[in-house]
Amino acid sequence: MSAQSAAPAVSPLLESLVTEITALRPRMEEVSLAVHGRPELKFAEFHARDVLTGWLAEAGFSVTSPVGGLDTAFVAVHAGGRPGPYVAVLAEYDALPGVGHGCGHNLIAAGGAAAAIGAVRALPGHSGTVAVIGTPGEEMGGAGKVRLAEAGVFDGVDAAVMFHPGDRSLTAAHALAAAHLRVAFTGVSAHAAKSPWEGRSALAAAQLFFNALDTMRQFVPPSARIHGIVSDGGQAPNVVPAHAAVDLYVRDRTAASARALVERVRAAAVGAALATETQAELSETGPLYAERRNNTVLAKRFGQAVRALGVDIEPGDQDSPAGSSDIGNLSKLLPVIHPYIQVAPAGTPSHSEAMCAAAATPFAHERTQVAATGLATVVAELLTEPGLLEAARAEFAAGAEVLT
Ligand SMILES: [Zn+2]
Ligand SMILES: [Zn+2]
Known part of the structure; x- marks a missing residue:
């Protein structure tokens, strides 16, 4: 990683997260490639679920699956001994017909699990709760997150974070x-x-x-x-x-x-x-996906960490072409972030064979390590920094979104 080259901007917390997630990198890559090599369509992601929950259980998380009436959904919880925020890292792991992991969800899943494991290892005896929530069926209108929210799986969750791979790095982007x-x-x-x-x-x-x-x-x-x-x-x-x-x-x-x-x-x-x-x-054929409201208080923290690790990242343009995701519906219920990290050459289309190939490269895993460290930073700062969750909530309550 390029953490050393950006040494002045690296805080002690970020330094310890870098150490933990660097140690997790081989397993993260193994999990990512296992998911990538066996693409499973919406709500049939049994192999991916087993690979991810197996890793999280080994790392000391307490795993429940199925949850919310979805066989391939899971909740993996690491509860601290003291009260504090409940922060969830979201993992998507479904593939697409014809182009396999052409949306790169293998990276979201492995990077998300690494972020949560890295955060709890860097904060022994942490307060609050860190969870990985496995949200199947994002593609093809599956609306896994909508179904889980309706079943109460997000009740009590204070903030949810995830990243998405792409051909550009963006702290926040609009979605339709x-x-x-x-x-x-x-x-x-x-x-x-x-x-x-x-x-x-x-x-x-x-x-x-x-x-x-x-x-x-x-x-x-x-x-x-x-x-x-x-x-x-x-x-x-x-x-x-x-x-x-x-x-x-x-x-x-x-x-x-x-x-x-x-x-x-x-x-x-x-x-x-x-x-x-x-x-x-x-x-x-399924619930409407709502437009996305990024929580910019938290997205900025992700951006700061990623920049400190030597990767350029900026907010997206409100008018850029966009896709849609069921995290839009979740973003109406609680503060969420959904930044993008570049894992493929600029111009590589999402939902393509080219992106599927890009999602299995060493470069993609190097960048996923950066994204995991960025997510772990947001999780750790929410648990340790008084007032951060309140600031995120205040922006959420205000309702307006500005991509900054
Ligand atoms: Zn997609
Ligand atoms: Zn996707």
Whole structure:
């Protein structure tokens, strides 16, 4: 690591966290690569859960899994002997179809566990509680964090921290609200050559629906994203499809704006059905992901630690293109941070084969070590610095977010 080169800015606390997390690095990398090598989709992350909870249990954390009604979720707790804040490090560990760990959640998971273990080792006899909460199903609208919050798993948690790998380092970045939809079209089946006029094609309705969405694009806010796939396009070319389905996400800056767009998308589906004499039914395949509110009091602390370790990091631009995450919903309930650390060359797209490859490199693990040390710093400062949690709470209560 480059900690030595930034020696003047390294506090005694950061120095001891660097020592502990450097010692954890080989295991962190082993865990990360084990998760990376066996990509598991939302809510099927059993191997990842076992690898992570096994490490945390060995490190003295008391592990509960399943929790909140999710088989692959877990809570690993290290309770101090004295009262104090309850700080959770979040671990995501689900992969994507087709591109494996193209979102790099193996690094989030291994780095998050290292951060928590490093923090409790650097603070023997600490006050408060340090936990790792394993939050499965972030991708594909799984909304693992939403489901865990609804089940009470975050009750009593004062602050939650995590990092995300990327092609840039950012202390805080905006994220869009996202609605997860399915439009099912129903028509009438018939022989596609002998008597097609007796059929009504649900696939034709789906095609027209996509055309309607494309026609709409000029008239939605520049921040909106509407994108989808045909998840059911019929069964055979010689049968007029009686059933077709489109899975799509509708995203914009706020939940309210995304919801308003959903109504326009619904109207487009109804219009496509009317034109093709089919029926359209729109449903939500999971909870809406809310826009993210970063807690900048805590994000700044992460940034200070990362800079002291020699990695440049700045706040994101409010107008930068963004994705969505279920941490947005959590950010309405408690102070959270979700900074980014560069693990891949600038311009490497997320959700790509290139990012999947980048998420297994020595460079990615070097940067994950830095991110883990940054998260451990925020955890340790929350436990040891009087007034920090109150300052984070005050910003949370004020509601406004400025990316600083
Ligand atoms: Zn992702
Ligand atoms: Zn991700």
